[in-house]
Amino acid sequence: VLYLGSATGTTPSHVSDIVGEEGLVFCIEFSPRVMREFIERCLPHRKNMIPILADARFPVSYRMYLTEVDVVYADIAQPFQSKIVADNADVYLKSGGWVVQAIKAMSIDVTKEPSETYRREIEHLESRGFGIENVVHLEPYDVAHAFLVAIKK
Incomplete structure (x- = not known):
């Protein structure tokens, strides 16, 4: 699994x-x-986790690791989240592999309604060759957040 935005773990x-x-x-x-x-x-507790200090916007920069x-799992608070996800998937994801993305609408564009942001993120992934399998809105637990699962065609 390539985990983008691992935070504190x-x-x-x-x-x-x-x-x-x-x-x-990773x-x-x-x-x-x-x-x-x-x-x-x-x-100290998990030997199967590989920490990589890098910027997910530049996937080639950590290619050697x-x-x-x-699976590419993305939990990043960035504009252009789906572009970052697709760029990483293009470099690292096997054909038929999965993308799991937490879409944080207010981190992408605070001026748009969350539904518009979700639509744009989904359309971008589809335009990059991903089939959207499921989208779940996380309200009321997380406002303006959705969880997306897609497959690389």
Whole structure:
């Protein structure tokens, strides 16, 4: 799994448990301070997590650390989230692999209604060759957030 936006490691540690000892989770995080906390919290307990301090907007910059992956999981608070996801998938995701994306509408564009942002993110992934399998809106638990699952055609 390529995990974009690993933060301090809470959700990536659950992904680590799911893939088990035979799987790997490549964890991309941009902030050195947050990555330090991730390393302290997760690595003593999970041997299948690979921390990578890098900017997810530039997937080729961490190419030397990764292999081809089955899943790209994105939990990033950035404009152009689906572009970042698709760019990473183009480099690392196997054909027939899965994308799981947390769409944070207000992090993408605060001037648009969340539904418009969701539509644009979905359309971008479709235009890049992904089939959307499911979209779940996370309200009332997370306002203006949706969770998307797609497959690389």
